[in-house]
Amino acid sequence: MLNRVRSAVAHLVSSGGGPPPRPKSPDLPTATSAPPAAPPEAPRSPPARAGSARAAPRKIAEARASFSRPTFLQLSPGGLRRADDHAGRAVQSPPDTGRRLPWSTGYAEVINAGKSRHNEDQACCEVVYVEGRRSVSGAPREPSRGQGLCFYYWGLFDGHAGGGAAEMASRLLHRHIREQLKDLPCWPLQKEVTHESLVVGAIENAFQLMDEQMARERRGHQVEGGCCALVVVYLLGKVYVANAGDSRAIIVRNGEIIPMSQEFTPETERQRLQLLGFLKPELLGGEFTHLEFPRRVQPKELGQRMLYRDQNMTGWAYKKIELEDLRFPLVCGEGKKARVMATIGVTRGLGDHNLRVCSSTLPIKPFLSCFPEVRVYDLTQYEHCPDDVLVLGTDGLWDVTSDCEVAATVDKVLSAYEPNDPSRYTALAQALVLGARGTPRDRGWRLPNNKLGSGDDISVFVIPLGGPGSYS
Amino acid sequence: MLNRVRSAVAHLVSSGGGPPPRPKSPDLPTATSAPPAAPPEAPRSPPARAGSARAAPRKIAEARASFSRPTFLQLSPGGLRRADDHAGRAVQSPPDTGRRLPWSTGYAEVINAGKSRHNEDQACCEVVYVEGRRSVSGAPREPSRGQGLCFYYWGLFDGHAGGGAAEMASRLLHRHIREQLKDLPCWPLQKEVTHESLVVGAIENAFQLMDEQMARERRGHQVEGGCCALVVVYLLGKVYVANAGDSRAIIVRNGEIIPMSQEFTPETERQRLQLLGFLKPELLGGEFTHLEFPRRVQPKELGQRMLYRDQNMTGWAYKKIELEDLRFPLVCGEGKKARVMATIGVTRGLGDHNLRVCSSTLPIKPFLSCFPEVRVYDLTQYEHCPDDVLVLGTDGLWDVTSDCEVAATVDKVLSAYEPNDPSRYTALAQALVLGARGTPRDRGWRLPNNKLGSGDDISVFVIPLGGPGSYS
Numbered sequence: 001m002l003n004r005v006r007s008a009v010a011h012l013v014s015s016g017g018g019p020p021p022r023p024k025s026p027d028l029p030t031a032t033s034a035p036p037a038a039p040p041e042a043p044r045s046p047p048a049r050a051g052s053a054r055a056a057p058r059k060i061a062e063a064r065a066s067f068s069r070p071t072f073l074q075l076s077p078g079g080l081r082r083a084d085d086h087a088g089r090a091v092q093s094p095p096d097t098g099r100r101l102p103w104s105t106g107y108a109e110v111i112n113a114g115k116s117r118h119n120e121d122q123a124c125c126e127v128v129y130v131e132g133r134r135s136v137s138g139a140p141r142e143p144s145r146g147q148g149l150c151f152y153y154w155g156l157f158d159g160h161a162g163g164g165a166a167e168m169a170s171r172l173l174h175r176h177i178r179e180q181l182k183d184l185p186c187w188p189l190q191k192e193v194t195h196e197s198l199v200v201g202a203i204e205n206a207f208q209l210m211d212e213q214m215a216r217e218r219r220g221h222q223v224e225g226g227c228c229a230l231v232v233v234y235l236l237g238k239v240y241v242a243n244a245g246d247s248r249a250i251i252v253r254n255g256e257i258i259p260m261s262q263e264f265t266p267e268t269e270r271q272r273l274q275l276l277g278f279l280k281p282e283l284l285g286g287e288f289t290h291l292e293f294p295r296r297v298q299p300k301e302l303g304q305r306m307l308y309r310d311q312n313m314t315g316w317a318y319k320k321i322e323l324e325d326l327r328f329p330l331v332c333g334e335g336k337k338a339r340v341m342a343t344i345g346v347t348r349g350l351g352d353h354n355l356r357v358c359s360s361t362l363p364i365k366p367f368l369s370c371f372p373e374v375r376v377y378d379l380t381q382y383e384h385c386p387d388d389v390l391v392l393g394t395d396g397l398w399d400v401t402s403d404c405e406v407a408a409t410v411d412k413v414l415s416a417y418e419p420n421d422p423s424r425y426t427a428l429a430q431a432l433v434l435g436a437r438g439t440p441r442d443r444g445w446r447l448p449n450n451k452l453g454s455g456d457d458i459s460v461f462v463i464p465l466g467g468p469g470s471y472s
Numbered sequence: 473m474l475n476r477v478r479s480a481v482a483h484l485v486s487s488g489g490g491p492p493p494r495p496k497s498p499d500l501p502t503a504t505s506a507p508p509a510a511p512p513e514a515p516r517s518p519p520a521r522a523g524s525a526r527a528a529p530r531k532i533a534e535a536r537a538s539f540s541r542p543t544f545l546q547l548s549p550g551g552l553r554r555a556d557d558h559a560g561r562a563v564q565s566p567p568d569t570g571r572r573l574p575w576s577t578g579y580a581e582v583i584n585a586g587k588s589r590h591n592e593d594q595a596c597c598e599v600v601y602v603e604g605r606r607s608v609s610g611a612p613r614e615p616s617r618g619q620g621l622c623f624y625y626w627g628l629f630d631g632h633a634g635g636g637a638a639e640m641a642s643r644l645l646h647r648h649i650r651e652q653l654k655d656l657p658c659w660p661l662q663k664e665v666t667h668e669s670l671v672v673g674a675i676e677n678a679f680q681l682m683d684e685q686m687a688r689e690r691r692g693h694q695v696e697g698g699c700c701a702l703v704v705v706y707l708l709g710k711v712y713v714a715n716a717g718d719s720r721a722i723i724v725r726n727g728e729i730i731p732m733s734q735e736f737t738p739e740t741e742r743q744r745l746q747l748l749g750f751l752k753p754e755l756l757g758g759e760f761t762h763l764e765f766p767r768r769v770q771p772k773e774l775g776q777r778m779l780y781r782d783q784n785m786t787g788w789a790y791k792k793i794e795l796e797d798l799r800f801p802l803v804c805g806e807g808k809k810a811r812v813m814a815t816i817g818v819t820r821g822l823g824d825h826n827l828r829v830c831s832s833t834l835p836i837k838p839f840l841s842c843f844p845e846v847r848v849y850d851l852t853q854y855e856h857c858p859d860d861v862l863v864l865g866t867d868g869l870w871d872v873t874s875d876c877e878v879a880a881t882v883d884k885v886l887s888a889y890e891p892n893d894p895s896r897y898t899a900l901a902q903a904l905v906l907g908a909r910g911t912p913r914d915r916g917w918r919l920p921n922n923k924l925g926s927g928d929d930i931s932v933f934v935i936p937l938g939g940p941g942s943y944s
Contacts, residue, residue, distance in 0.1 A: 180789065183789070183790050192766065192806065193766050193779055193788050196787075197787045197788050198779075198788055198789075199787065200785075200786055200787025200788075201781070201785055201786075201787025201788040201789035202787070202789060203787070204784065204785045204786070204787055204789065205785075208784075275747075276751070279748070279751045279752060280751060294664065294665050307665055307670075307673075309673070312676065312841065312843040313672075313677075313843070314669070314672055314673075314846065315668075315669045315670060315671065315672025315673025315674070315675070315676055315846065316665050316669050316670055316672075316673040317670075317673035317674060317676065317677040318655050334664065369784065371784040371785070374786065374787065
């Protein structure tokens with residue numbers, strides 16, 4: 001996440017080295033004990049190999065302190081070095097040999113061009129078994145086993161100010177979701193409480209519990225920085241896309257683009273941030289004003305009239321400049337340069353509990369929300385073909401690639417492969433990552449149109465919605 | 473507005489009889505001095521006749537204390553009595569003789585079936601002259617005069633707990649908008665501050681100033697209750713639809729329905745209300761909980777698990793019931809029965825400064841927003857035909873009529889008239905009001921399908937977007 005957190009690392013409280021706190025409940029996932037998410041005997045579409053890091057939790061902490069990539073990439077020590085090479089920026093995908101990801105999901109990633117030491121994106125793809133739930137008769141196409149229930153899960157985590165939060169979320173968030181789904185009652189319930197709204201609530205709660213766990217364990221486990229989280233849950237015929245941050249998900253269906261997320265940035269969340277600053281002025285510490293101005297107000301403009309926007313407004317109006325309007329604006333800058341408190345360019349996600357305003361002790365976390373927006377797509381309402389896909393990407397992809405360009409690449413790449421070739425989705429993910437990275441030229445990474453490619457970490461999932469090798 | 477405010481009237485602080493406070497600025501509109509909005513010599517499409525009430529401001533206060541209808545209805549004393557008759561519920565429209573409303577706008581209204589003593593809806597339709605502004609060269613089709621600028625204006629105001637707020641807003645809101653538009657600078661400005669965003673800001677500010685004026689003058693001028701406000705401003709080729717409340721505006725264009733507003737109710741604004749209760753618990757007075765439950769929690773359920781929704785959630789999850797969860801929910805009920813603090817069924821509008829929770833001194837106003845949502849429709853982007861209309865209606869219309877039914881009535885009525893017959897839009901407004909009111913049968917007002925018609929006040933504007941007699 002290029003420049004998302006300005007000077008933030010320098011203000012992180014250093015992590016202590018004491019013993020990890022005990023988890024609040026034995027049921028809750030913990031950073032130090034991570035039992036396999038899937039049952040011992042995997043269901044029809046098995047999860048990716050539980051890597052050695054999962055089997056030896058103590059090693060996770062060590063690996064985190066240095067560098068780790070998603071276990072499903074099955075990287076050798078040499079492969080891990082290549083994935084960590086800023087000069088070559090080799091695209092990484094799961095190996096063609098061995099088990100494929102569920103649904104023949106495609107995945108590709110590339111490290112940034114030098115903006116941070118390691119790739120701060122993380123990814124997870126699992127089939128998760130929920131114990132103790134009865135399988136629902138007549139529910140379409142989900143694997144089930146005994147009294148339990150399975151859901152499919154994909155997650156992209158884009159870290160900033162360190163890779164710890166993204167790494168922790170990639171290991172644990174789906175376990176929080178599993179715990180929440182254990183609570184699903186036998187439906188139907190009251191009219192307004194649909195099964196769908198319970199799954200949405202379970203995902204929302206899981207995000208909050210994940211964030212609270214990061215707050216509790218940040219000292220003991222070096223959970224540095226924060227991360228955006230974009231996750232997909234498939235359960236009982238429906239796809240739930242939950243997004244907290246500036247990653248993006250779109251469905252490309254028969255060439256049509258269906259947005260499945262929105263980005264949460266200081267610009268899109270201006271009114272929420274301003275409202276909070278207005279209702280809780282103590283959070284601004286006398287350093288910031290919750291009002292927005294088209295440009296920074298100068299002291300000599302005191303008493304003059306200037307355009308402004310308040311928390312309730314979408315348009316601009318005039319006000320007379322007062323002394324407190326000279327404070328720095330809570331929300332400032334445009335586009336990718338927009339910042340909350342001059343520090344962070346994304347307004348939802350996990351972690352960031354130690355983030356402070358530059359040269360200040362003022363915490364930024366109160367303005368950040370860990371709650372995702374969840375959109376639901378009913379897979380049973382449409383007959384999907386093998387070329388219909390759900391594309392997830394971190395902002396490294398979307399900064400330089402439009403939805404339409406992604407749809408064009410979907411068409412171009414998939415039409416070059418047989419519909420039943422399961423490797424076509426990985427080829428598509430690689431093409432998307434390569435198209436956003438570009439090639440080294442003129443002392444930079446350049447796209448074919450000679451514009452700069454993305455220098456950020458780039459990670460892409462391509463999830464087929466109706467192709468061979470999928471769930472059907 | 474049927475049952476919108478439960479037991480609210482009884483808790484209104486009675487208005488004092490002292491002298492009216494002085495306005496803050498000589499520029500601001502006041503309740504006691506209302507200069508004509510249009511210039512002495514009317515532009516091409518002249519405003520409706522400035523009624524005697526406008527010319528004699530002292531009489532306005534007296535009329536308000538009893539009963540008044542929009543001046544453009546030109547009601548005689550006998551007509552006023554018929555408009556006030558709950559038994560007959562005669563539909564009122566401007567007379568066929570004399571000047572038509574601007575753009576040949578159609579209008580019709582009917583009083584409620586007895587839920588309040590008078591019709592608490594009010595309406596306004598004016599051409600408003602903004603002094604001191606240069607006419608913009610090349611700007612399409614708006615009337616201009618000298619250094620000034622004109623805008624067209626339509627407003628519907630649906631009062632509750634008394635008619636004072638709606639009556640005051642119908643007389644003064646467009647003057648606040650006029651004052652704000654005087655501030656419009658010569659454009660272009662900074663990139664992000666478009667002319668459109670300045671008009672939006674002017675309308676937003678005008679709503680706020682109108683609400684503040686009601687707060688200041690509530691004692692001196694008997695501004696009882698509150699009102700929803702739905703207003704349309706046409707300026708420089710664009711239609712601005714501003715809505716605060718549960719009235720609704722739709723465009724019917726070539727049979728297609730384009731929503732131009734959303735309703736603001738305890739259900740649609742649940743998360744905003746809950747957030748406020750969460751951040752400012754003192755506003756709940758220890759009587760309410762900001763959490764939502766599917767049903768009222770019983771004392772015997774203390775310690776048990778129950779579904780809930782918090783301010784950040786769209787789905788439902790579980791929590792253990794604690795003592796404070798036994799408080800009454802801030803937001804409660806479904807559909808038309810949904811209430812804030814068990815009192816009011818609409819969450820945006822003007823006035824309500826005296827509104828208290830039943831059997832309590834807890835003010836409800838902090839949870840109500842006076843800010844409208846403003847949607848913009850560019851009239852120049854489409855070649856409109858005489859059958860394309862913007863329909864505004866109070867909830868009396870929409871409670872029993874769907875968007876599609878309105879579109880069908882648009883088609884049916886307009887096709888029965890010549891395209892150049894200017895009376896067709898009034899006929900359409902009357903048909904819509906009659907269709908929502910129904911006919912007296914089985915001791916009630918019934919629709920043809922035998923369902924109950926609306927017993928509420930019903931008011932409808934039909935604004936032609938491209939027909940003869942319009943602005944073109």
